Amino acid sequence: MTNAIELAGAGKRFTKYEDTPMILTSALRVRNRTRREQLWAVRGVDLEVAEGESFGIIGRNGSGKSTLMTMMAGITAPTEGSVRVWGRVAPLISVGVGFHRELTGRENIYVNGAILGLSRREITDRLESVIDFAGIEGFIDTPVKFYSSGMYVRLGFSVAVHAQPQVLLVDEVLAVGDLAFQVKCFEKMNELRREGTTIVMVSHHLGAVRRMCGRVLVVDRGIPRFLGEAPEAIAAFHEILSSSTEVLEDHGSGTRFEPGVVAVRSAELLGADGEPTGHVEAGEPVSVRLRAEALTDIEEVVVGITLFAPDGTPVYADSNALEPFQDLGAGTELTCTLSFRAQLPTGSYTAVLRVDRGDLRTNLAQSPTISFFVTGRHTVAGHADLEARIAREEPVRR
Amino acid sequence: MLATAPTIDLQGESTSPGRLARQLWEARELFLILSRKEFHVRYRRASFGILWALALPLLQAAVLALVFSKVAHIRAAPHYAVFVLAGMAPWSYFSMTISAGSTAVVDSTDLSSKVYFPRAVLPLAQLAANLYGYLVTVAIVLLLCPLFHVGLGPAALLLLPASILLLALTAGFCLTASALHVYFRDVRYIVSAALMVWFYVTPVVYPAGDASGKLRLLLELNPMTGILDLFRTATVGGVGPMAVPVLISLAWTLGLLTTATLLHCRYQRVFADLL
Ligand SMILES: Nc1ncnc2c1ncn2[C@@H]1O[C@H](COP(=O)(O)OP(=O)(O)OP(=O)(O)O)[C@@H](O)[C@H]1O
Ligand SMILES: [Mg+2]
Numbered sequence: 174m175t176n177a178i179e180l181a182g183a184g185k186r187f188t189k190y191e192d193t194p195m196i197l198t199s200a201l202r203v204r205n206r207t208r209r210e211q212l213w214a215v216r217g218v219d220l221e222v223a224e225g226e227s228f229g230i231i232g233r234n235g236s237g238k239s240t241l242m243t244m245m246a247g248i249t250a251p252t253e254g255s256v257r258v259w260g261r262v263a264p265l266i267s268v269g270v271g272f273h274r275e276l277t278g279r280e281n282i283y284v285n286g287a288i289l290g291l292s293r294r295e296i297t298d299r300l301e302s303v304i305d306f307a308g309i310e311g312f313i314d315t316p317v318k319f320y321s322s323g324m325y326v327r328l329g330f331s332v333a334v335h336a337q338p339q340v341l342l343v344d345e346v347l348a349v350g351d352l353a354f355q356v357k358c359f360e361k362m363n364e365l366r367r368e369g370t371t372i373v374m375v376s377h378h379l380g381a382v383r384r385m386c387g388r389v390l391v392v393d394r395g396i397p398r399f400l401g402e403a404p405e406a407i408a409a410f411h412e413i414l415s416s417s418t419e420v421l422e423d424h425g426s427g428t429r430f431e432p433g434v435v436a437v438r439s440a441e442l443l444g445a446d447g448e449p450t451g452h453v454e455a456g457e458p459v460s461v462r463l464r465a466e467a468l469t470d471i472e473e474v475v476v477g478i479t480l481f482a483p484d485g486t487p488v489y490a491d492s493n494a495l496e497p498f499q500d501l502g503a504g505t506e507l508t509c510t511l512s513f514r515a516q517l518p519t520g521s522y523t524a525v526l527r528v529d530r531g532d533l534r535t536n537l538a539q540s541p542t543i544s545f546f547v548t549g550r551h552t553v554a555g556h557a558d559l560e561a562r563i564a565r566e567e568p569v570r571r
Numbered sequence: 572m573l574a575t576a577p578t579i580d581l582q583g584e585s586t587s588p589g590r591l592a593r594q595l596w597e598a599r600e601l602f603l604i605l606s607r608k609e610f611h612v613r614y615r616r617a618s619f620g621i622l623w624a625l626a627l628p629l630l631q632a633a634v635l636a637l638v639f640s641k642v643a644h645i646r647a648a649p650h651y652a653v654f655v656l657a658g659m660a661p662w663s664y665f666s667m668t669i670s671a672g673s674t675a676v677v678d679s680t681d682l683s684s685k686v687y688f689p690r691a692v693l694p695l696a697q698l699a700a701n702l703y704g705y706l707v708t709v710a711i712v713l714l715l716c717p718l719f720h721v722g723l724g725p726a727a728l729l730l731l732p733a734s735i736l737l738l739a740l741t742a743g744f745c746l747t748a749s750a751l752h753v754y755f756r757d758v759r760y761i762v763s764a765a766l767m768v769w770f771y772v773t774p775v776v777y778p779a780g781d782a783s784g785k786l787r788l789l790l791e792l793n794p795m796t797g798i799l800d801l802f803r804t805a806t807v808g809g810v811g812p813m814a815v816p817v818l819i820s821l822a823w824t825l826g827l828l829t830t831a832t833l834l835h836c837r838y839q840r841v842f843a844d845l846l
Contacts, residue, residue, distance in 0.1 A: 187844060188844075193756045194754055194755055194756070195755055195756065195757040196751070196755040196757055196758065196761060197757055197761070199755075243843065244581065245579070246579075246686070246687060247579040247581065247687040247840075248684070248685070248686065248687045248843045249840065249841055249843045249844055250581045250583065250584045250840035250841055251581055251582075252584070254582075255580075255581060255582040256579065256580075256581040256582075257577040257579060257580050257581070258577055258578055258579035258580075259575065259577050259578060260578060261578065262578060262579060264685070264686060266685050266686075271681065271682050271684075271685030271686040272681060272682070273608065273679065273681060273682055274681055275608075275612045276608055276612070280604075280608060283604050284601070284604055284605065284608070284682070285686075287598075287600045287601040287604050288601055288682075288686050288687075288688050290597075292600060293600065293604075
């Protein structure tokens with residue numbers, strides 16, 4: 174298997190200027206020097222993406238995902254290390270996609286096509302299907318500055334996929350399109366994947382990453398933290414997320430974290446048969462079992478759960494705040510089980526358990542993230558499966 | 572696949588001159604599209620469309636000719652109006668092109684921060700977009716010559732080297748300034764201020780011979796002097812020896828083109844970081 178992309182020790186350092194550098198001020202020495210600050214947006218990335226692979230990159234905001242993508246697209250050069258890509262590259266980097274604002278959609282197709290390496294003839298031949306796929310016929314002769322961001326992305330995606338790239342780089346662009354277009358894009362990307370196009374995708378939509386990508390790289394604060402199959406990578410990412418929520422809550426919402434009082438020993442999801450599982454059918458009864466140990470004497474302990482949807486939004490949180498566990502002595506082992514039915518649509522979910530003091534202001538411990546996949550009922554969409562029963566009354570003829 | 576060369580091969584920030592030249596050649600289609608587009612954007616919305624491309628320099632030449640001959644009583648052979656127009660043709664190409672070309676990279680941020688192509692294409696497209704207006708003014712000068720009893724001799728062939736030198740100088744200037752402008756954002760203002768002064772230290776509205784003292788020195792150092800001399804020798808005539816001014820233009824041109832090459836080779840791959 175040959176590689177489509179190779180990064181060796183790649184890193185990018187940006188210089189942030191506090192004020193714009195000016196010839197006049199530097200020449201006249203009005204200020205000694207522009208104030209600047211350097212930061213490594215991403216560093217030490219070794220990566221090989223094979224031809225035809227679908228690869229994902231996930232991480233929190235500002236962790237360097239887009240920087241990696243711009244280097245793979247050749248838009249910017251790495252400060253250290255090397256970046257090499259084989260084949261025609263079509264980048265869809267953030268919203269905007271590289272259009273000239275003053276030009277019409279049609280003219281921009283030519284500009285973009287030329288950048289992607291198509292000749293005029295080739296572009297003219299594909300013009301119809303590009304416009305058709307984007308579905309913006311009525312606006313094709315309007316300057317793109319009058320486009321909505323969704324229309325921008327529609328056209329950009331359409332040009333990129335019609336250029337028959339060997340490598341498609343998709344950075345977070347699809348989120349802007351409406352649902353119908355997103356579905357169309359995923360279908361098209363699947364088609365390209367089957368045809369052997371290498372796809373690298375950055376998305377905060379973990380469900381999409383799981384569906385589209387084989388291997389996934391997790392970056393955090395510019396450092397590659399995990400590289401592996403999508404489910405494990407997503408779990409590793411949740412680990413990073415959960416370890417950082419402590420920090421957030423410390424300073425943020427008025428709750429404080431008090432370490433050394435309770436230690437979580439394990440947390441797992443059990444299926445209907447009581448065995449640990451990672452896969453659940455919609456509506457199935459499941460439970461989450463937490464084992465923790467009290468390290469000191471504690472009066473009242475509240476155990477709570479938060480369940481997150483594939484896109485990271487919390488869908489459900491609950492706790493035994495009304496009936497807390499009482500008087501745990503140092504060294505007592507606490508095992509508790511939260512049972513519920515997985516009334517959820519298809520997707521990959523995560524759950525986190527937390528242990529708080531009875532006043533609900535002091536967090537004592539948090540479990541590692543539990544990831545699981547729900548196979549939902551076909552007809553269900555949204556965040557919850559309320560198991561609607563759709564009954565029909567006997568028709569009456571009037 | 573392994574046998575083929577990578578399409579993107581990045582190690583370090585600079586691009587070798589050979590590779591940059593190859594990339595520019597590969598981007599020729601893009602260059603044509605961008606120049607055509609530049610041309611359209613400029614004249615599409617104007618009500619007389621492309622006529623503006625000619626009307627502006629003609630109007631400017633007419634006003635200047637009127638003002639300077641009546642107020643400052645400048646005389647020049649063969650007729651002052653034709654003398655000014657012959658100066659305006661290269662000058663207005665130069666000034667129009669560098670005022671747009673110096674900011675071309677930053678002005679196309681939408682494009683250059685989202686995709687890669689050799690950034691030099693952007694200022695070069697400005698050069699091509701203004702060429703039409705230049706050719707038309709040159710044609711007008713050539714048509715007016717017989718009206719003022721100027722015979723066009725074999726010297727008219729000098730129009731070719733004059734135009735090539737003008738293009739090369741403008742290219743050197745635009746490429747250098749556009750690279751500097753990515754980092755120093757006041758280049759935009761410095762260029763427009765410089766152009767205003769530059770007009771008066773270029774023998775557009777007066778013959779170089781009329782100048783003396785410090786002005787004389789500036790005229791001699793000015794790369795546009797040699798180009799205007801060449802241009803007028805080719806058309807309206809009446810210019811003295813011009814070997815030295817032309818050599819000075821040539822030196823400036825080579826210097827600017829070298830600087831531009833160095834700047835673009837070193838920095839063009841990281842322009843996007845600052846956009
Ligand atoms: N051109 C630039 N100049 C200076 N700093 C930059 C530049 N581009 C990015 N950065 C910095 O580099 C870091 C990584 O940014 P990057 O855009 O790669 O993050 P990201 O992972 O794509 O985030 P998001 O999920 O929000 O898209 C950030 O701290 C950002 O401020
Ligand atoms: Mg990003």
